[in-house]
Amino acid sequence: MDRETQLAAEFKALCTLCDEAIARNLRQNLMQSLGPRAFLDPEHQVVFESIGALLPHGPISAARLRVHLNNRGFPETDVEKYFQAKGAGNTSQKGGGKMSV
Numbered sequence: 001m002d003r004e005t006q007l008a009a010e011f012k013a014l015c016t017l018c019d020e021a022i023a024r025n026l027r028q029n030l031m032q033s034l035g036p037r038a039f040l041d042p043e044h045q046v047v048f049e050s051i052g053a054l055l056p057h058g059p060i061s062a063a064r065l066r067v068h069l070n071n072r073g074f075p076e077t078d079v080e081k082y083f084q085a086k087g088a089g090n091t092s093q094k095g096g097g098k099m100s101v
Contacts, residue, residue, distance in 0.1 A: 003040065010044045011082075017051045018060050018082045031055060046074055047082065 001009070013034060017027050031052055039045040050068045054060055065079045 006040050007044075010039050010041060014044060014047055014051065014082050017048075017055070018062075018065070020059050020061075024055075028055065043077060046072070047077065047079070 013030065016022060016030060019027075034048065039048060046069065047065070050065055050072065051060060054064055054068055058064075062079050062083045065082070066077070069075070069077045069079065
């Protein structure tokens with residue numbers, strides 16, 4: 001997988017994790033399948049870690065994610081983009097609906 005495709009897949013996975021319309025257990029399964037890994041984009045790695053910390057404690061919102069990232073020392077992270085893409089990844093998934101990151 002080339003770099004641009006990998007970055008797009010990472011972004012799509014993070015948007016999916018932030019999408020409250022998707023069942024919590026499915027998002028937790030995605031979180032586990034991604035496991036402890038290194039994302040190509042350092043921002044994606046930091047956002048993934050924060051989502052992992054927040055997901056077990058309730059809904060993920062842009063406000064909660066922003067506060068968590070700020071508390072971790074990443075106040076300039078644009079979290080809105082992970083929430084604006086809701087539904088974008090649900091329309092045309094390749095590979096029988098499986099997401100590979």
